[in-house]
Amino acid sequence: MTLNVEIKRYNPEKDDAPHWESYEVPADPLDSALALLLHVKWHIDGTLSLRKSCAHGVCGSDAMQINGENKLACSVLVQDLVDNDGATVKFAPLPAAPVIKDLVIDQSRFFEKYREVKPWLINDNPAPEKERKQSPAEHEIIEEATKCIMCGACTHACPSTWASPDYLGPAAMLKAYRYTFDTRDDGEGERLDTVDSENGLWKCYTIFNCNEACPKDIDITRWLSALKRRSAVTA
Amino acid sequence: MATSPPIETVTTDVLIIGAGAAGLRTSIELAEKGIDCLVLGKRDHGDAHTIWAAGGINASLGSLDPEDRWEIHAADTFNEGHLVNDATAVELLCQRAPERIRELDAWGIDFNRTDDGTINQRYFGAQSFRRTCFVGDRTGKALMETLVQKAMTLNVPYRQNLYITDLVVDDGRATGAVGFDMETGRPVAFDADAVVIAAGGHTSLFRRSSSRPDENTGDAQALAFRAGVSLRDMEFVQFHPTGKVHPEEEAGHLVTEAVRGEGGRLYNAEGERFMERYSPNQMELDARDVVARAIEQEVREGRGTENDAVLLDISHRDDAYIHERLPRMVEEFAEQGVDITKEPMEVAPTAHYAMGGIEVNFETGQTAVDGLYAVGECTTGVHGANRLGGNSLVETIVFGQITGQHIAETLSTRPHTPLSEAQVREYVAAQDHLAASEGTHTPEEIMTHLRNLMWDHAGILRNEDSLLTGLHQLQQLQEAARDLDVQADRTTLRYENAQNVRSMLITAETILRGALERTESRGAHARTDYPDKDPAWKQNIRCVPTGNGGMDVAIHAVDAPSAPVQRAIDEEHELDYHHLE
Numbered sequence: 001m002t003l004n005v006e007i008k009r010y011n012p013e014k015d016d017a018p019h020w021e022s023y024e025v026p027a028d029p030l031d032s033a034l035a036l037l038l039h040v041k042w043h044i045d046g047t048l049s050l051r052k053s054c055a056h057g058v059c060g061s062d063a064m065q066i067n068g069e070n071k072l073a074c075s076v077l078v079q080d081l082v083d084n085d086g087a088t089v090k091f092a093p094l095p096a097a098p099v100i101k102d103l104v105i106d107q108s109r110f111f112e113k114y115r116e117v118k119p120w121l122i123n124d125n126p127a128p129e130k131e132r133k134q135s136p137a138e139h140e141i142i143e144e145a146t147k148c149i150m151c152g153a154c155t156h157a158c159p160s161t162w163a164s165p166d167y168l169g170p171a172a173m174l175k176a177y178r179y180t181f182d183t184r185d186d187g188e189g190e191r192l193d194t195v196d197s198e199n200g201l202w203k204c205y206t207i208f209n210c211n212e213a214c215p216k217d218i219d220i221t222r223w224l225s226a227l228k229r230r231s232a233v234t235a
Numbered sequence: 236m237a238t239s240p241p242i243e244t245v246t247t248d249v250l251i252i253g254a255g256a257a258g259l260r261t262s263i264e265l266a267e268k269g270i271d272c273l274v275l276g277k278r279d280h281g282d283a284h285t286i287w288a289a290g291g292i293n294a295s296l297g298s299l300d301p302e303d304r305w306e307i308h309a310a311d312t313f314n315e316g317h318l319v320n321d322a323t324a325v326e327l328l329c330q331r332a333p334e335r336i337r338e339l340d341a342w343g344i345d346f347n348r349t350d351d352g353t354i355n356q357r358y359f360g361a362q363s364f365r366r367t368c369f370v371g372d373r374t375g376k377a378l379m380e381t382l383v384q385k386a387m388t389l390n391v392p393y394r395q396n397l398y399i400t401d402l403v404v405d406d407g408r409a410t411g412a413v414g415f416d417m418e419t420g421r422p423v424a425f426d427a428d429a430v431v432i433a434a435g436g437h438t439s440l441f442r443r444s445s446s447r448p449d450e451n452t453g454d455a456q457a458l459a460f461r462a463g464v465s466l467r468d469m470e471f472v473q474f475h476p477t478g479k480v481h482p483e484e485e486a487g488h489l490v491t492e493a494v495r496g497e498g499g500r501l502y503n504a505e506g507e508r509f510m511e512r513y514s515p516n517q518m519e520l521d522a523r524d525v526v527a528r529a530i531e532q533e534v535r536e537g538r539g540t541e542n543d544a545v546l547l548d549i550s551h552r553d554d555a556y557i558h559e560r561l562p563r564m565v566e567e568f569a570e571q572g573v574d575i576t577k578e579p580m581e582v583a584p585t586a587h588y589a590m591g592g593i594e595v596n597f598e599t600g601q602t603a604v605d606g607l608y609a610v611g612e613c614t615t616g617v618h619g620a621n622r623l624g625g626n627s628l629v630e631t632i633v634f635g636q637i638t639g640q641h642i643a644e645t646l647s648t649r650p651h652t653p654l655s656e657a658q659v660r661e662y663v664a665a666q667d668h669l670a671a672s673e674g675t676h677t678p679e680e681i682m683t684h685l686r687n688l689m690w691d692h693a694g695i696l697r698n699e700d701s702l703l704t705g706l707h708q709l710q711q712l713q714e715a716a717r718d719l720d721v722q723a724d725r726t727t728l729r730y731e732n733a734q735n736v737r738s739m740l741i742t743a744e745t746i747l748r749g750a751l752e753r754t755e756s757r758g759a760h761a762r763t764d765y766p767d768k769d770p771a772w773k774q775n776i777r778c779v780p781t782g783n784g785g786m787d788v789a790i791h792a793v794d795a796p797s798a799p800v801q802r803a804i805d806e807e808h809e810l811d812y813h814h815l816e
Contacts, residue, residue, distance in 0.1 A: 030482065030571075046727065051279065054447070056488075056567070058376060059282040077570070120384040121343030130296075131340040133352030139345060146345050146370075146377070150281075182343065 001085040003027045003078070005036050007048065008092040010099050018099065020090075029079035033066055036089060037073060037103075050103040057215060060151030064103050065092040070153040070213040094156035096165070110152050113168050116194055117176040122187025132184040145178040145223050147216045154210035154220055160203040167203045168195065170210035170220045177223040180230065188234065196231040204228075240419070242663055244654075245394075246426045247273040249642055250412060252399050253433035253455070255283030256375075256631035257611025259382040259391075261431055261600075264639025266389035270646060273425070274386075274393040277417070277450070281383045284435055284450055285631070288375025289491035289563065291357060291367035293625035294332035298353045300364035305329040307363055310803035312626060313796055315361050315522055316590075316619020317758040318773055319468070322794040324597040324616040328626070328633050335632045336368055344381040346370055358496045359624045361522040363808035367625040372491050372563045378628055397423065399454075400734055401662040402430060402462040402607065403654055409462070409607035411654045413662040420725035422663045426654040429606045429642050432459055433635070436589035436612040437742045438472065442690035443487035444586040445475055449728075451589075452735040453742025455613035459593040460741055460780050464602045467777045467791060468591035468615045469742075470749035470760045473622050474695045476501075476526035478585025480544045482571060487585040490547060490564065492624045494580075495519040497560050499549040501530070502579065503538040509545075517810060524621050524759045527584040531695045540581055548579035584695055588627060590618040590759065591749065594777065600638025606649065608642065610634045620758025669733050670725060674718035678732035681712055681719070685739055688712075693750050698764040702751040709747060713740050745778040745786065752776050752788050 005025045010018035023040045034052055041048045050073075052062040057075040064073055067081055067090050081089055097105035123132075148171065155161050155169030168176075176195045179185050195201050201224065210220040249265055251258045254276030265272045276283060295308040308329040313320055340346060340354065346368050347355040359367040370377035386393075399414035409430040415422045437453030439446040456466050477490040495501075501519050503509045513529040514521040534543045549557055554576045558565055561575070568575045593602060593609040597616060600608040611631045618626060692705030716736055723729040753776060755769035756762050775791040796804065 035484075042728075053278050053282045054286065055484075058286055058373075059279070061279055061282060075570075115387060120388050121341070123341070127337070127341040131337050131346075131354050134348050135352045136348045136350065138352075139348050142345065147373075149376075179343065182345070184340075184343070 001027055001029070003036065003082065004086060004088045005040060006088055006090045007037070007040065007102070009048070009102050011047075011101055027078050029077065031078045032074050033071070033076045033078065033081065033089065034062055034073035036078070037091060049101040058149065060149035063151035063153040063215070064094055066090070070094060070157045072151055072153065072215040075215050094152055096156050096162045107152065109165070110155060110171070113172040114150065114175060116168065117172045118187060118191050118194070119175040119179060121179060121182065121185050122190065123185060125186065134183050138183040141181050142178050144218055145174050147218060148174055148178070149216060151215060153213040153215060157209040157213035159207055159209065160205065164199065164203060166199045168200050170204070170224065173201060173204070173224055173227060174218070174220050177227045180227065188230070192231050192234055195227060201228050201231060240421045242659065243416075243421055243423045244426060245273065245423060247271055248427065248646060249273070249429045249431065250425045250427035251275065251431045251433055252412065252458070253283070253435065253611070254280060254393060254395070255285040255433065255435060255611065256378055256382055256628060257635050258431065258433035259386055260632045260635025261433060261610055261639040262391045263382065263385055263389060264636050265643055266386070266391045268640070268643035270643050272391065274391060275397045275399065275414070276393065276395050277398055278395065280393050280395045281379060283379060284446065285379045285628070286376040287445070287489070288378070288628050289372045289489065290493040290496065291359060291369035291374045291625045292336065292378065292628040293359070293362070293366050293623065294336040294368060294629060295329065295366055296333055296336065296354055296356060296368070298349050298356050298365075303364040303366055305332070306799050306803035307808050308332065308366060309796070309800045310806070310808060311362050312617070312623050313619065313800070313804060315621050315623040315758070317621065317768065318619065319757065319775055319793050320619030321597060321616030322796050326797060326800060327597055327637065328617055328630060331633045331636070332629045335629065335636065339378065339381055339632070342381050342385045344370065344377050357493065358520065358810065360492055360495065360520045360526070361517070361623055361810065362625070363810055367496070369493070372493050372561050375628060398731065398734060399458065400666055402458055403658050403662075404462045404604055404607070405652055405655050405658070408605040408652055410652045413659055415666060415725045417726060417731065422666060424654060424659045428646060428649050428651055429608065431600070431608040431610060431638060431642070432593065432613055433610045434458070434613055436592070438586040438589060440686060440689050440739055440743050440746070441472070441586035441694065442686040443478060443583070445478060445487055445489040446586075449731065449735070452739050454735065454738035455609070456592050456745070457738035457741040459602060459607070459609060459613075460745070460778070462604055462607060463780055464604055464607065465594050465777045465779045466592060466615070466745045467594045467775050468619070468749070469745040469778060470753050470776065471590035471620050471758060472586060472746065473523055473588040473590060473759050474527040474584040475587035476523055476530055476584050477547055477582040480542045480581045480583050489585065489587065490580055490582050491561070492523075494547060494549050494561060494564060497549065498552055499547050500551070501526070502546045502548060503533045504540045504545070505538055507538070509533050509538070520810060522621060523624065524761070527695055528761060530584055534583070542581060542583070544581045544583040546579035547582045549575060550577050550579065586690075588612065588622055590620065590622055591615045591746070597634065598637070599641040600634060601641070608638050610638050620760060666725065669719070669721055670723060670730055672719050672721040672733070674720045676715045676718055677720050678729065678736045681716055681736050682732060682739065684712055685709070685743055689743055689746070693747055696761050696763050697750055698762055699751065702747055706744075706747045706751065709740070709744055716740055741784060748778055748786065748788055749776045
């Protein structure tokens with residue numbers, strides 16, 4: 001089949017504003033959406049910029065808006081987007097982030113927020129001679145949250161992020177959940193200070209856009225709700 | 236061609252080339268001791284080949300098998316390496332593995348747990364006990380994340396999308412490196428008192444490989460070689476038995492060994508569980524080279540599938556168990572419409588790991604060039620003639636720590652040698668020259684030919700004829716590469732490929748020469764004209780640089796294991812596969 005691929009292009013050195021460009025791309029229903037973009041880059045217009053790396057849903061670098069929804073380009077198949085010859089597939093950068101060029105967004109604010117929640121194990125007690133014990137049941141509490149690949153699809157799908165650029169957003173707060181609920185962690189106090197704030201948990205209105213966007217099917221809203229309960233109890 | 240942008244100069248005490256587990260662990264050790272360092276990666280930060288490691292990381296914790304101890308881990312490593320390993324490397328690896336693993340646990344990695352709450356351990360090929368710690372089947376990703384987060388707490392600086400083209404060596408001492416920023420195209424010179432190469436292996440030299448095609452191009456080895464360091468054991472390339480066969484763009488990507496560790500069975504196209512003929516005791520969990528050759532043999536004798544592959548089946552296990560232990564495999568195959576809880580996976584061998592590489596002193600990480608260090612897959616010695624699954628991740632953190640510590644302890648005694656401006660200008664001019672090069676052959680054309688020749692002539696089964704043919708064809712490619720058609724600036728894939736070709740041709744030659752020299756079969760090196768192991772060959776082969784890309788082949792004697800490890804070897808521990816049934 002041949003598809004009409006539309007890409008939101010923007011080169012700050014040349015363009016005043018982003019604009020759409022169309023490309024005719026041969027495709028197979030089992031191709032990934034990323035393959036469409038690579039076809040454009042390799043065979044039609046080498047100046048197209050996009051982030052991509054593992055092409056396998058592991059590295060999280062190619063999250064973008066595809067036909068209006070935030071997805072990992074490598075993890076969605078053409079057949080899940082369109083089914084007829086000549087159909088249109090639209091690619092735009094993740095919304096609510098500054099665009100560097102074409103599909104590449106500036107992620108620095110996103111990673112600053114990640115850093116703000118102290119995404120590491122905090123425990124000042126001397127480590128025991130062997131590992132800190134954790135039962136499989138205790139591990140299971142955080143297991144789903146550890147599958148996050150920090151692609152940013154959720155945070156940039158969240159209306160609270162669109163409205164308040166300083167909102168920590170679901171990705172950072174999911175990390176806060178992952179460490180706060182890790183039984184080996186002792187940093188609840190310092191971490192909750194950050195998330196239990198004006199730009200933290202309470203701007204989550206359980207709209208569920210994050211859950212829908214997550215390419216790893218993480219039930220983010222559920223874990224943020226658990227974090228809200230913990231905050232309420234601790235406060 | 237327009238003149239290149241002005242050269243950016245960056246100064247740091249320790250320059251670390253490579254941002255995978257080995258580079259990061261080295262940087263963490265340096266930062267903890269207050270040493271200034273800078274980590275360079277070719278890709279976005281946090282995205283390194285480490286994240287592809289799935290199955291696990293070895294340490295004799297004895298969580299489930301208390302009789303395990305470091306000496307038996309060492310014995311298994313020597314046995315798998317067919318006794319041409321570096322004895323110091325193996326012993327340091329196995330002694331230090333438990334403390335490094337527990338340190339990761341203290342830093343927050345979420346290893347799967349036993350019912351007692353200790354770190355769980357699984358079976359892995361050719362290991363006497365359950366010794367492989369794991370985070371589902373995404374252990375490398377979890378390791379990487381833990382190291383990135385730990386480095387973040389220490390404010391370790393990094394540069395991403397940075398390609399290093401040359402090391403600067405002055406009077407036998409490493410003083411920095413030259414490269415370019417892949418996003419802006421700007422050339423960059425790094426002035427440093429010590430340089431650490433932690434830039435991975437070379438398996439993308441082969442047509443079917445578990446590596447991403449634009450990584451593991453052998454640039455780490457070629458950088459060291461061009462700087463005057465010998466490469467050793469290059470003939471030992473591990474072919475992993477189970478790579479994917481389709482879709483085409485994923486051919487060669489790994490189906491984790493954990494599938495076999497959790498009881499996966501191999502069948503040929505006739506439905507026969509053929510490992511019964513090759514290895515009745517260890518079955519599918521025999522060493523990787525044994526299983527890879529068995530599959531190759533089945534296919535050559537006409538018992539493979541139409542894709543020249545065999546079938547790997549885990550469907551006899553419970554659905555829930557498969558989902559718990561192998562979630563990523565379930566997901567990846569589901570994308571291709573295969574439900575591995577119900578049907579088998581089609582698999583064939585794939586180039587997976589470079590046992591050979593840069594020669595270092597494992598007590599310090601130091602190479603023969605003063606101030607130049609190397610850590611991780613780019614080095615040689617830990618694994619001998621074949622690597623035990625689960626030993627590569629642990630190598631990165633054990634020797635990253637040792638190297639970082641040694642540099643931290645000795646850096647203040649090193650007088651600063653300023654970066655040679657003449658060399659910087661020469662290397663940047665060479666970058667410009669390559670970008671402007673107008674010729675007959677594209678880099679992609681040369682890479683494709685090279686990958687085919689390495690697979691066909693220096694692959695799973697080799698002989699003198701194939702290797703001589705391979706060397707002859709390689710010389711033709713080296714000739715063709717002098718007439719390269721690039722005409723692209725430094726931000727393009729074409730330019731990156733042109734730089735890769737430079738390295739690939741050097742590293743490929745060392746593999747071919749080593750393989751031709753070793754007239755026996757040992758571990759991953761299988762010669763059909765010399766099918767047996769020859770005790771006289773219990774030594775290493777070195778490729779010694781003679782300048783201008785030339786090389787001599789030399790022999791290196793192997794040290795014997797220490798007495799406690801030799802005792803463990805003599806005790807003949809062995810995995811009894813039928814524990815699993």
